[in-house]
Amino acid sequence: MTTAFKDFQIGEDIVKALSNMGFENPTPIQEKSIPVALDGRDMIGQAQTGTGKTTAFGVPMIEKMDMNQSMVQGLVIAPTRELAIQVGEELNRIGQDKGVRTVPVYGGQDIQRQIKALKKRPQIVVATPGRLLDHIRRKTIRLDQIHTVVLDEADEMLNMGFIEDIEAIMAAIPSDYQTLLFSATMPKRIQTLAERFMNEPEVIRIKSKQLTVENIEQLFIEVKEPQKFDVLCKLLDIESPELAIIFGRTKKRVDELTEGLLKRGYSAEGIHGDITQNKRELAIKRFKDQTTDILVATDVAARGLDISGVTHVYNFDLPQDPESYVHRIGRTGRAGNKGQALTFVVPREFEHLKSIEQLTKHKMTRKKIPSYDDVLEGIQQATKDNLLKAIEDQDSQKYRHVAEQLLDEYYSVEVVSAALKLLAKEPDRTPVKLTAVSPLRVKKVRGGNDSGQKRNRGHQGGGRYKGGKPQNDRRSNQRGQKGNKKRRNPNHK
Numbered sequence: 001m002t003t004a005f006k007d008f009q010i011g012e013d014i015v016k017a018l019s020n021m022g023f024e025n026p027t028p029i030q031e032k033s034i035p036v037a038l039d040g041r042d043m044i045g046q047a048q049t050g051t052g053k054t055t056a057f058g059v060p061m062i063e064k065m066d067m068n069q070s071m072v073q074g075l076v077i078a079p080t081r082e083l084a085i086q087v088g089e090e091l092n093r094i095g096q097d098k099g100v101r102t103v104p105v106y107g108g109q110d111i112q113r114q115i116k117a118l119k120k121r122p123q124i125v126v127a128t129p130g131r132l133l134d135h136i137r138r139k140t141i142r143l144d145q146i147h148t149v150v151l152d153e154a155d156e157m158l159n160m161g162f163i164e165d166i167e168a169i170m171a172a173i174p175s176d177y178q179t180l181l182f183s184a185t186m187p188k189r190i191q192t193l194a195e196r197f198m199n200e201p202e203v204i205r206i207k208s209k210q211l212t213v214e215n216i217e218q219l220f221i222e223v224k225e226p227q228k229f230d231v232l233c234k235l236l237d238i239e240s241p242e243l244a245i246i247f248g249r250t251k252k253r254v255d256e257l258t259e260g261l262l263k264r265g266y267s268a269e270g271i272h273g274d275i276t277q278n279k280r281e282l283a284i285k286r287f288k289d290q291t292t293d294i295l296v297a298t299d300v301a302a303r304g305l306d307i308s309g310v311t312h313v314y315n316f317d318l319p320q321d322p323e324s325y326v327h328r329i330g331r332t333g334r335a336g337n338k339g340q341a342l343t344f345v346v347p348r349e350f351e352h353l354k355s356i357e358q359l360t361k362h363k364m365t366r367k368k369i370p371s372y373d374d375v376l377e378g379i380q381q382a383t384k385d386n387l388l389k390a391i392e393d394q395d396s397q398k399y400r401h402v403a404e405q406l407l408d409e410y411y412s413v414e415v416v417s418a419a420l421k422l423l424a425k426e427p428d429r430t431p432v433k434l435t436a437v438s439p440l441r442v443k444k445v446r447g448g449n450d451s452g453q454k455r456n457r458g459h460q461g462g463g464r465y466k467g468g469k470p471q472n473d474r475r476s477n478q479r480g481q482k483g484n485k486k487r488r489n490p491n492h493k
């Protein structure tokens with residue numbers, strides 16, 4: 001029999017909040033990790049994308065909050081700003097009835113505003129590493145009562161070279177604390193983090209045949225670089241996705257793609273690291289409320305984002321590493337929903353495709369480039385669906401009189417065909433030319449990304465806080481000599 005939330009050793013106020021969120025029964029990762037985390041043990045939690053890892057760490061964390069304490073007791077570190085915001089929102093919902101308050105602090109937002117929010121003594125802070133270090137340096141956050149630290153998307157923080165920042169943050173926490181690591185992917189190099197920051201962690205892995213979610217249909221399509229944009233538009237016309245995320249390799253690529261899509265009349269917005277934080281948040285908001293149908297993004301949107309209604313993910317460019325593929329496509333098919341992921345591959349990139357399939361233990365299905373007839377058929381189907389929906393909605397009563405008149409004078413098939421033609425969104429062929437990107441170069445894709453490389457954010461705290469935990473030299477012995485390996489460019493997002 002499955003456990004219910006009320007069967008855990010947690011307060012009724014939390015069970016009630018979860019029920020208000022529509023969560024009656026825990027998902028497998030929640031079922032397994034909540035008791036371990038409540039026990040106070042360090043743990044590493046791995047489960048597929050969209051299976052509720054946030055609540056898996058949120059529930060025990062909130063349960064352990066002492067409401068007589070008015071200092072930060074829990075810290076969640078996340079790799080991107082949007083994820084910090086989202087996790088903050090979810091923790092606020094779980095903690096609502098208990099009165100636990102969570103504040104997100106992240107780069108790009110006015111620091112004074114954050115200082116004010118921190119002064120109000122939230123119990124939990126969700127932060128991106130750089131901005132958190134800023135607050136630590138400014139002494140605008142007190143860490144001495146922290147008893148729980150969560151690294152969400154732990155492996156990504158290694159990829160992004162945040163390890164020194166994390167080390168600095170961890171070393172600045174004077175108290176004893178429990179560390180929880182979560183991600184859908186746990187490459188071997190995560191061991192580095194575990195060895196450095198954790199005390200005999202319990203590893204909880206929700207086993208499945210494949211790393212990716214079963215109800216995401218995974219397709220690939222072989223294209224030449226200059227064909228990509230037209231093929232993408234054809235696919236969008238055929239599928240007319242409710243919400244779609246399109247991943248491009250670089251910021252420039254995302255800008256060009258967004259512009260091209262807008263030119264052809266699609267409703268699209270782009271996000272990447274060079275877009276102002278305000279605009280990034282607005283773009284996400286408009287996408288969430290479905291004002292925009294298409295979000296074009298770099299890998300900044302690959303991790304953790306939970307947006308309901310995303311039916312399609314397009315990898316316009318292959319991701320740099322196979323783990324990133326798992327996370328990108330995991331933006332669809334969440335919480336039991338269905339989704340489709342389509343990956344563009346140029347002929348010289350097939351090796352990459354293979355290494356993705358090796359990691360996911362799933363073979364993608366080849367899809368042919370759609371013909372003009374396929375597009376026409378897709379558009380006709382979508383138009384028909386729209387018309388049928390209008391019939392079901394029964395809000396066309398006021399046109400009835402004209403309809404009867406028309407049917408008196410013309411053959412019904414003529415009338416309906418003409419109406420369909422008017423309704424149909426015929427393909428827009430406005431010329432769009434994207435700057436070509438070269439195929440992804442073959443490299444050793446596993447390992448080599450944990451070499452401490454970090455983004456240049458113009459402030460560092462690396463050296464100041466060392467000494468809290470023993471420095472583990474094993475890293476430099478085993479993994480430090482990787483200068484000859486091609487490293488992921490930390491600025492690509």
Ligand SMILES: Nc1ncnc2c1ncn2[C@@H]1O[C@H](COP(=O)(O)OP(=O)(O)OP(=O)(O)O)[C@@H](O)[C@H]1O
Pocket residue numbers: 022023024025026027030047048049050051052053054055183184303304305306330334335
């Ligand atoms: N027990 C539950 N019952 C029903 N829905 C749930 C439950 N727990 C979480 N969810 C929903 O599942 C969705 C995915 O949750 P979440 O974002 O925590 O996934 P995740 O495992 O962290 O995914 P990712 O690896 O992409 O970060 C959310 O919309 C959340 O509201």
Ligand SMILES: [Mg+2]
Pocket residue numbers: 053054152304
């Ligand atoms: Mg998550």
